[in-house]
Amino acid sequence: MAGTTLRDVAKRAGVSIRTVSNVVNGSVPVSDELRTRVQAALEELDYRPNLVARNLRRGRTGMIALVVPELDVPYFAELAREVITAARAHGYVVMLDQTDGDGERERELLGRESRATMFDGLLLSPLTISAEELRSRTNRVPVVLLGEHIFNGDFHHVAIDNIAAAREATEHLLSLGRRRIAAIGDQPYSTGETAQLRTIGYRQALERAGVPVDEGLIVPTSRFHRHFGAEAMERLLALPQPPDAIFCYNDLLAIGAMHALTRAGVRIPDDIAVIGVDGIQEGRYSSPALTTVAPDKARIARTAVGTLIAVIDGTAPPPAESKAPYRLVVRESTAGHAAPARPR
């Protein structure tokens, strides 16, 4: 049951434990004769270093944790993939955990009995936890935050400019000549910072264009899932004067909204144009294909991982906010059925 240890190999090769260690690590020179003998013993006994022991001794585990609300939300899955790739490039592996958007779960993560001590650092996509709590709880575990959640400079933080992104999305709809533009996804309560920023951007665009804001066209949703997008859309369709375009705060809401529109026989984009945010792969193959504001996930992941590792190594500058790039990807849901499908 127990694995082979350095001691076993040493005994077998007739050398000291330390010499075997030297052969394994290659840091200290070892004579050809002994190296050969030791390597043979390593092979024969199929030695694998016990990483737990190594980690204890070295004081580092080579693991970082990525904590997201839900893994089966495509944005997070796609981001996770990029984070894993970025971390691997630095020799780190990634432990994934999901909080289900449950504040309790987020707090537990940082609590007394948390596993946080097993990781060299934490990438956190916080949903409900406050800056205050975070500050008081993360005792010198390096942390980098992902996504907007208003923070005051205590933490490194990687996100897109949500206000600008929302403004550009709305401006795109305005540029099509639409004037009754609805917004789906506001969260006007304490933990909906990201949503609130997007609402600000939406208002800015309308105001700049001189279009009055109709508060009835701003539909809040409790979460950013397809189902709530469909529900909100149905409510909007029931209005005496329905909108002619929809800005959804993420792609899942948009896909739900389009589902409701299609079922209701409304033509997209002819009757109502739809735009989302996130740039998930799903939107490329939806019918119609979804126009979206796509954050550069690979860039976000690289920046976040790079920053986290700098914090771990103690070479990081003081905490700062890093704005990640994004781009508008125009597809059928705002541009008619002309755009060709693109291969992956």
Next chain:
Amino acid sequence: MAGTTLRDVAKRAGVSIRTVSNVVNGSVPVSDELRTRVQAALEELDYRPNLVARNLRRGRTGMIALVVPELDVPYFAELAREVITAARAHGYVVMLDQTDGDGERERELLGRESRATMFDGLLLSPLTISAEELRSRTNRVPVVLLGEHIFNGDFHHVAIDNIAAAREATEHLLSLGRRRIAAIGDQPYSTGETAQLRTIGYRQALERAGVPVDEGLIVPTSRFHRHFGAEAMERLLALPQPPDAIFCYNDLLAIGAMHALTRAGVRIPDDIAVIGVDGIQEGRYSSPALTTVAPDKARIARTAVGTLIAVIDGTAPPPAESKAPYRLVVRESTAGHAAPARPR
């Protein structure tokens, strides 16, 4: 930098290290007086147990690894979510890794320098690695395999009955009166075991119904992504006599195929009916909503995690194949536009 240790707390409370440990673990009785004093010291110094040290001492890490080809493939993301939930119920956390379907990466996972020793067990969804390699490389690391990949009883293994599932999918299309049924997703080469099983089921259904198999309607795809589904569909549409139904080997292929159909102006299901496999959430909100054979992912996850932990604890029966349940979920892509959208 270094965290507070038991030694620090002990010094502060004026007791032995061991007593502090007893208070922290609660396993051994401690007098009220000392407990109070120790707890105060724990609070003041904000002690967090060093899990790496604890793991080394206990010989267990409480971590299992889940290795999948790609995290941003919805099926795996959804499965991962269930695995994390199931593992948590047993007090385990899950480390996620992806191999990108790269055999090298899979092999590296089990090699000399792998991190496998950090985990109590491995859940592996192998894509290209062979049973032979696996057997020779996994030295007493408990392993449970997910998904079909032909194995000969050396490993615990959780999967649906792919032949039966494919047969039922095809039979569903037959029951609609369709006779020219195409199959998208065959992989007639060494590492495409899952696909090959589905092809067998497809053939069985046709044969039982007395429908001759048209080899030209079986379209292989290198991978199970939306893009390849669309590509395959285009090829089928170019046939002199196109099919009237499509069995796609997974939902992503089906969504790609539907995308191509919609662009080509083909009506679904009126002209061509489409069915997939996997039961991913995306299919509920696609236009049209996708009929699918949905494996019970929660059940798969619970069974796999439960089995793995049994292996870890040494209480597992000998390796066996465990067949997970699945069900046919009929939606618009085979049943017209009658089915109501269901909330999540």
Next chain:
DNA sequence: CCCGGGTATTGCATCGTTGCAAAAGGCACC
């Protein structure tokens, strides 16, 4: 033949925790 200087090898301590078993303390009973 002895010594200096470089390289190769080794022993010891340590990372922070827990298992084990012995020591210390308290109490009741003879």
Next chain:
DNA sequence: GGTGCCTTTTGCAACGATGCAATACCCGGG
């Protein structure tokens, strides 16, 4: 008052690896 038993507390060793510094070895030069 001494003995034995039970409870609480403690010391020591160990998990398996690596950092440090001391030792052993080898060679050339005086």
